[in-house]
Amino acid sequence: MQPITLKKKKEYIESLETSSRRHSQWRDILGRLWRNKLGMVGFFIVAVILLLIILADLVAPIPYDKQNFAERFLYPNSVHLLGTDNFGRDMWSRLLFGGRISLFVAIISVCISLFVGAILGSTAGYFGGKLDTIITRILDIVMAIPGLLLAIAISAMLGSGPVNTALAISISGMPGAARLIRSTVMAIKGNEFVEAARATGSRHGRVIFKHVLPNAIAPLIVYSTMSIGGSILAISGLSFIGLGVQPPIPEWGSILMAGRPFVRDFWPMIVFPGIFIGLTLLGFNLFGDALRDALDPKLKN
Amino acid sequence: MSELLRVEHLKKYFKTPMGMLHAVDDVNFSINQGDTLGVVGESGCGKSTLGRTVLKLIEPTDGRIIFDGRDITFIKEKENLELRKQMQIIFQDPFSSLNPRLSVADLIADPLKTFHLYRNPEERKKKVHELMDMVGLAKRFEYSYPHELDGGRRQRIGVARALSLSPKFIVCDEPVSALDVSIQAQILNLLQDLQEQHGLTYIFVTHDLSVVKHISNDILVMYIGAMVEKSPAKELFKLPLHPYTKGLLSAIPVPNIDIPKKKVQLQGELTSPIEPKQQCRFVARCQYATEACHSKVPEYEEVLPGHFVSCHNVRSINGL
Amino acid sequence: MSLLEIKDLTIHYVTKDSIVKAVNGINISLEKGETIGLVGETGAGKTTTALGILGLIQSPPGQVVGGEILFSGTDLLKASDHEMRKIRGDEISMIFQDPMTALNPIMRVGDQIAEVVYLHGNCSRAEAVKRSIQMLEMVGIRAERSREYPHQFSGGMKQRVVIAMALACDPKLLIADEPTTALDVTIQAQVLDMMNKLKKKLGTSMILITHDLGIVAESCDKVAIMYAGRIVEYGSLEDIFHNVSHPYTIGLFGSMPSLDKDVDRLSPIPGLMPDPSALPSGCKFHPRCTSAWEECSKVEPELYEISPGHCARCLLFRKEGAVNE
Secondary structure, three states: OOOOOHHHHHHHHHHHOOOOOOOOHHHHHHHHHHHOHHHHHHHHHHHHHHHHHHOHHHHOOOOOOOOOHHHOOOOOOOOOOOOEOOOOOEHHHHHHHHHHHHHHHHHHHHHHHHHHHHHHHHHHHHHOHHHHHHHHHHHHHHHHOOHHHHHHHHHHHHOOOHHHHHHHHHHHHHHHHHHHHHHHHHHHHOOHHHHHHHHOOOOHHHHHHHHHHHHHHHHHHHHHHHHHHHHHHHHHHHHHOOOOOOOOOOOHHHHHHHOHHHOOOOOHHHHHHHHHHHHHHHHHHHHHHHHHHHHOOOOOO | OOEEEEEEEEEEEEEEOOEEEEEEEEEEEEEEOOOEEEEEOOOOOOHHHHHHHHOOOOOOOEEEEEEOOEEOOOOOHHHHHHHOOOEEEEOOOOOOOOOOOOOHHHHHHHHHHHOOOOOOHHHHHHHHHHHHHHOOOOHHHOOOOHHHOOHHHHHHHHHHHHHOOOOOEEEEEOOOOOOOHHHHHHHHHHHHHHHHHHOOEEEEEEOOHHHHOOOOOEEEEEEOOEEEEEEEHHHHHHOOOOHHHHHHHHHOOOOOOOOOOOOOOOOOOOOOOEOOOOOOOOHHHOOOOOHHHHHOOOOEEEEEOOEEEEOOOHHHHHOO | OOOEEEEEEEEEEEOOOOEEEEEEEEEEEEOOOOEEEEEOOOOOOHHHHHHHHHOOOOOOOEEEEEEEEEEOOEEHHHOOHHHHHHHEOOOEEEEOOOHHHHOOOOOOHHHHHHHHHHHHOOOOHHHHHHHHHHHHHHOOOOHHHHHOOHHHOOHHHHHHHHHHHHHOOOOOEEEEEOOOOOOOHHHHHHHHHHHHHHHHHHOOEEEEEEOOHHHHHHHOOEEEEEEOOEEEEEEEHHHHHHOOOOHHHHHHHHHOOOOOOOOOOOOOOOOOOOOOOOOOOOOOOHHHOOOOOHHHHOOOOOOEEEEOOEEEOOHHHOOOOOOOO
C-alpha cells in the first residue's frame, strides 16, 4: 500500500490530460471548412462559376455581341449551349461575359460598403458618445432614402457604367453594413478582454484592429454573402431603367430583364440568367455560412 | 515598509438619466509595498469601480491618487499608458477577459508586444515560457486557445498576462469568484506565492470575506460606494464594529454544524447609489439606527488603533 | 416507502466524437420532509441528475442509459410525456440557478405564478390569482407587487418569486439547483432562511444542489458528494461533518477558506476534475488523491459502508466481503 508520491502524481495527472499539439489557427479553420459538406458544395458552385467566367474567352468562343437574325430564339443545341436570344446572340457567351460584369460590380460594391461601413461603424461603436450620435444620425439620414432610389439618384449623377454603378450601390448599402458593425463592435467591447488590452497599454487603434475587429468578422461574412446577392439584383434594376450597365455590355440582370417580353413563348431567356443568378447566390450563401462557422473558435458541442 | 499607494477623498460619479450615480464616494486608504488590501462588499458597493479608478483605467471625478510618491490623478493619456508597466489588473471572468482568437502564448505576449519589449521573437518566447512557469501553466498549452482550457487554467493565463510587464501593483478583481472551490484554493495560493516571491502589492476585491481573511493585511468594507469599516484583517473577524460588517460576517454560511447560528440578519435590500441622501447609507437596513443616522453622514474615524469605522453609534453598539 | 428512490441512474451525452458519461450509477433515497444536499463541483453531474429526475434531459444528445427513479413508487423514467408534464410543477418543482433569466420578462410576476397554479390545479383563474398572492406573501413580497414585472425586482426578490412559483402547487419534492449562488451574501442568507422555514412549514422534501458546504450545514439533513458522475460519499449531516471519510470530501473541506479557521495557506486538491469523456481507469479520483496507491488505478471501488447510513466509494474502506449500497 505505497501511496504514490506527490511528484509522480503530478506527472501522472498531466499524462492523463490531453496534450495540445502546435496547430496554426488557419489549419483549424480550413479543416472545419473542409468538413462542412454544404459549405463545400457552395464553394464548389462559386468556384465553377468563377472559373467559367474567368476563362470565358476559352470556353465561350462565340462573340457575345454577334447578332444573327437567322438564328434567333434557338433552344440549347450543340453549337449554342444555352441557345440564342431575340437577336440571335449566343446565350452561353452572353452569360459568361455578363457574369464578369455582374460579379465584378457586386463584389466591388460590397467591398466598398464593408470598408467604409467598418470605419464608420467601429468608430461609432467603440468610442460611443457624441461621435456615435453624429455618425448614427448621418447613417439614419442615408437609410431613410429607399436603397434603390438612392442608387438611382447617385447613378443618375455619376452616369452609367460598371464602376459608377458599383459606387452607387455601395453607398446605398453602406449604412446597413455600418450599423451591423457598430452593434457587433458594441457587443464585443463589453467583453473584458478589450478592457484588458487597454489595461496592458494598448492604444485605441491597436485595440480596435487587433482585438475588436478580428472578433467581429463572423456576422460580417454572412452579411457580405447576402449582400452580393442583393447587389446583383440592384444592378439589374438599375440597368433596366437605363442606368447601371447599358447594352451592348452584357449583364445578368439586364439579360434577364430583356427576356421578360418573351417569357410565355421562349423561356430560356429568363430561365438561364435566373439559374446563374440563383446558383451564384446559393453558392455564396452556403459558403458564407460555412466560413462563419469555421471562423468561430467556439466549436459547437 | 514604504507606502506605495495612497488614495485621498477619491470620488467617482457616473451620470445616469436618473441622476448622479455615486459609485465611489470619498474613499481614503494607503497601502504599503508588499501588502494586500482586501476590499469587500456586495453588489453596488463600488469595489470594482474603486479598483479600476485607482488603476486609472477609469478617470476619477475627484480626489487624489498618489502612486509611488507621484500624484497620478490627472495625468495625460500617454503617461497613463506608461503606468501600465507598474499597475496591472486580473479580471474576474476567465472567459470574457481573454481574446478568444489569440493563443495562450499570444495572450501572454500581447503586453510585451504593445510596449515593444523583447523584440527578438526567440527572447519573447523564452519570456512567455518563464511566465507560464511562474503561474503553473504547462508549456504544452502555449498554442491552445482559451475555450479549450478550463476556468482555472484560463485564470492562470490572466495572471501571467498581468505579470508580463513586471508591475509593482496588481488589482485582483474577484479573481476566484468564477472558479470551482478546489481551483479557487489553487489560484489563491498562487497569488500569495507570487506576492511573496516578487514583492507585489495587491488590492484584492471580492464579495467573499472568507477568501480575503488570510491573504490581506487590511480589509476595507464598502457599502453603496462609501467606506464602512477598515481594520487589520484578523481583527475584523474577531471584532467587527460596524453593523453592516457584523451582518455580513454572520450571513456567510460556515461549514460547521457545531457552531450555533449567530443570526445578525440584515433585512431589506441594497439601496441605490444614485443621488444618495445626506445620511448614513446603511440606515434602511440597520437595527441600531437612531435619529442622527437619518440626518447626517457618519464620520470615518479611527475608533481603535488602525481600526476605522463610519458609524454614529459605533461606540454605544459595541460597548467601547 | 421513501418519497424518492433513485437506483443506478446512468445518463450519457452521446455525440459523434465522444460519449460524455455525465452520471454513472447513482443511488439516492429521500423521505418526506428530508433535505439532501447534492454537493460537487462543475462537471460532477449534479444538474444532469436533477434534469434527469424531471425528464428534462435534451434527448439528442442526452440519453438515460439505465436505472430507475421511483417517485412515490412510480418509475419516472417509464412515465409518458403527458404524465411527466402533470408531475412537473405540481409534484416535483425545480428552481434554477440564475434568477435573472428564470422569469419571463414580459409577464407580470403574479400572472406567472397564477399560470402554474391554473395549469395544474382544478381551480378557476380567480382562485389561481388568489393563490399566487398568497404565495408571494409567504415568500415575503407584498401583495401589491404581484402586478409588477420581473425587471422591477432585485436579484434576491426575483429568486423569491421563483421559489413562490415552485412551491405554489405544494409539491412533494423541490429541486433547487444552486439557488443562491448568484445572490449577494446577505441576500443569500435571507433567501436560505426563508426556504428553510417554508419547507419545514409545508413539509416539502428538497434536493439542494450546491458546491458550498456551509449552505449544506445550514439546510440539509443528508449529504451526497458527487465526483465524475458518481456519488463518492453519502451520509447524514453528522456523518459528513464529524466523520468525513472520502479523500475528495476531505480535500473539499481543506480547500475552502473559512471564517473560523486560521490558516496561512489553503490546501487545494491538486489537478483538475477529469474530462467526462475520458475518465481515468479504476477510481475516478485516484490521480488527485493523496492517499492513493497502485490498486486504485486498476480497481473501481464500490460504495463501502463506514457506519449505518454512511458510505464512501474508496478502497480505504473496503472490508473483505462486505459490499454495501
